[in-house]
Amino acid sequence: MKLWGGRFQKETAGIMDRFNASIPFDQKLYKHDIMGSIAHAKMLGKSGIISQEESEKIIEGLEEIRKDIENGKVEFKIEYEDIHMNIETLLIERIGEVGKKLHTARSRNDQVAVDIRLYIREEIEKISELLWDLLQIFVSLSKDHVDTIMPGYTHLQRAQPINLGYYFMAYFQMFQRDFQRVLDCKKRLNVLPLGAGALAGTTYFTDREFLAKELGFDRICENSMDAVSDRDFVIEFISSGSMIMMHLSRVCEELVLWSSQEFGFVEMDDGYSTGSSIMPQKKNPDVAELIRGKTGRVYGNLINILTIMKSLPLAYNKDMQEDKLPLFDTVETLKDCLMIFKDMICTMTIKKENMKKATKAGFMNATDVADYLVSKGVPFRSAHEIVGKMVLYCIDHDKTIEELSLEEFQRFSDKFEKEIIERVQIETCMNSKVSQGSTSKENVLKMIENAENFFRRDFHGV
Structure with missing residues (x-):
């Protein structure tokens, strides 16, 4: 009989066991479930709800179950539905009637809520470390x-x-925000739901503050109904994960382009590329493409959990059992993508000469010519028009702007003087940008300095 089967007159249908069960996927939470149960057993003993001896016996039994799970000695059963009841059933089998006292003053509703929070908190630590490493790269x-x-x-x-x-520093800024976002997410999820019961609290004098301290939570959920029905923290985490994936996808899109013969800016290491089953010459940037593709998968997880939660009345509903699949998939996808992305960009070859050669086409110094005219008193819109005509002239005569003679410059405006020849050189144009956040070498070195200050200041965050 099910642990909850007292009011039922017959067993659930076999197909119902399979359909209703979450143990095929929520067994991933065994460590967090046992952690929460040990804290709960300690609290029950401390509060006099059960005896200290009973509390210690329960804790000892739970610790043995954890070891057996880790050593592959436990086979979870689908008829026990979920990780909570599988562990509780094992406990009762091993220590007898005392095991039945563990569930005093709690419900699976607050039990699963604390498990998921403990799981995400642990995974945020791992993901933030991966982001930290990526920022340093x-x-x-x-x-x-x-x-x-x-x-x-x-x-x-x-x-x-x-x-x-x-x-690269532009992407540093994006992933720095991601790093800060996941740590900020942890602040809101690190609130204890355990002790809320099914929805209305409990008649026992429990010590939720003790539980919070024991499990490392900053505070307790103030409203028990909210505690068991809230999955905002799951949504926020997957949303943060979606933005991380979006940023990874943007870099990967550029690397796919840059590794093509049309650009030729980078070449991926053989260890992070694949070939073609039919075309012997091919070297494909499949890591970058797969990360780009997996971004849609994480986006789908976000839509999944938002849709699950969108019309649920208070408090707990069985729909919420489906929160774990998108959550677990997001965590594993994020970690896999961050780990392999780091290796991919550290091993790729950057073709500096091809990048420099590409700056010779496209009239990329045209804005600098307009800015030069502005410095000579020409209104910007007028300068814009003048330089536009110069670009047309260059196209017609198959020249670049830096190939023009002073006489050719002066055909378009008498404001041009000899120094314009140096001013339109590509490297000069790049380093002439003096505004904060611009591309000059001086500004980029300042950005790097700020990043290193961030590493020193926020090292405690990982």
């Missing part, structure tokens, strides 16, 4: 490439010259 790459000149793009058209270090 971006800074290291930036240091190596403050003098590597390349085109900057808008609309995937060559726009203005930048350095590759500047590009």
